[in-house]
Amino acid sequence: MVPSPDWFIGVNSINLCNAHNKWEERKQLKLTLMDAGSDSGFTFTSPNWESDPPAPISIITSKYPDHPASSFFYPELDHLPAIATLQFIKIKEYNLKEQFSFNFASVVDRQEDVISNKVSDQLPPLVLSSGINAQHVLSIGSDGPISVTHTGRRRISRNQLRALRMRKLKNRRKSKQRKLAEICTLSEWSNWSPCNATCGTGSSVRRRSVVNKGRTCVGPLEESSWCSGYSDCAEKYFKW
Template sequence: MKTTSIFSQVLCHLIAMTLTLRQGVHPLPVPTDIPICTASETAQYSLTFTGKWTQAAFPKQYPVYRPPAQWSNLIGVTHSSDYHMWQRNDFASNGVREFAEKGEAWTVMKEVEAAGERIQSVYGILSAPAAVGGTGQMNTQFEVFARHSYLSFIVRIVPSPDWFVGVDSVDLCDGDHWKDNVSLHLYPYDAGTDSGFTFSSPNFETMPQDRITQITASFPSHPANSFYYPRLKHLPPIAKVTLTKIKKTNQIISLLLEPTQSNQLPTGNEIEDTLINTPLDCEASVWSPWGLCKGKCGESGVQHRTRYILMHPANNGAVCPPLEEERKCFPDNCL
């Protein structure tokens, strides 16, 4: 695909530039109020991103075609504590904006490059191919160093105005050793650059630009929003990420076996996969004006008004109300 080719060219360019940047740079001071990683060796991790974006969990306006629900490429970086790819309640950079709105990676890659010494080298860049379908999965591997023990990444929700999921500065180091497993639920974020309310909204630039905010069941508080579920206290997770430290045997790196009933051990940081059925209540339009009064002169008549269904119920949500109503009336202008 053309998009994959462009993405590969961007990554190759960034590799060359970051190798150049490593020469002649000086370390930046490390903040004293942040835990310092003292692990003596580097660590390799496998990253598994799994979509949980199902029609049962997110029935409202679920995109089934042109395009159907899916995930963009994953773009990430391992970094030191003084760098942020993106941050909640902060403004999205131009690179994050272009990626969240269009899935274009060039500018955000250039921003990573411009971070200079804060990015450890080519090993600090990670990517994974796009996942087909809302429950698609993507995998990649990466390396971390004691001075660059943080992981950040971003994945665009497709289709959407400027919505994404990701993690910001997850520390994989715990004092003098690396964490074995980290599992995180992921929830949707709004980049604050497009004002569309639905998955398929046309481009509508936010002026002035807003801050990155987490989308919840009640925020934005607008019935048209694709994630608006007023009956829920919290949205179910739309994706999850699992980070697994790769074991080294005689300096040969080997991936851990996939979890099965025979080899799966409780780690205290595992995420249970349960079937989620989010109730979606029926939504009806406002009533039309009352129609003409039908009846004989001098006698009471009947007039009607109607409304129509905006959203059909799902997963045992509230059923639709009556769509037609009548009342007694007396004909006007009776001759």
């Protein structure tokens, strides 16, 4: 964190799985200030004095380093406000399928225009699965309906094709409705609250709410920021 020579924030080795071995829906971490130990000094503007030997990496707190000159020395506070917030939000999960999936309905849509009008409506019903083996052969006759050949030959009438297409349109509408239900709308941020400190460093917060609750709401509902107040400070507070 500039202009300090060796202060930083960060995380390491985060477990994103819950107790049930599932991905966490949301994980939020409050980041605190760290001292790398490579340089000496108590403030942001301390010269780049190299520590020899380097000190261990440590967490800067309201009471450590225990020196009035430290930029974050506020012994009256139990803990310092977070420097930053890190969030991990699961948007979607994808599953890898080993079995090849052949979308027969999409092929039917592309080929329907070339099917002859001479079709038979007296054929027995044919049940199509969503995953047809890739070895099936699709053939179109010049004066007949689509035929699917595997170990024998079956024909599909125009009525059956129309039913397939209507089913596909219905599924698309359902998918669109599901996507709309997943959309999350958040309100605008409120104004920052007054600083909670009247002598020293404190924090100010602002909030927003969920207007339309979707499956996944991306973004925090509350943010905090550093602030300072000195209206109730005794005169000795300013004398070091």
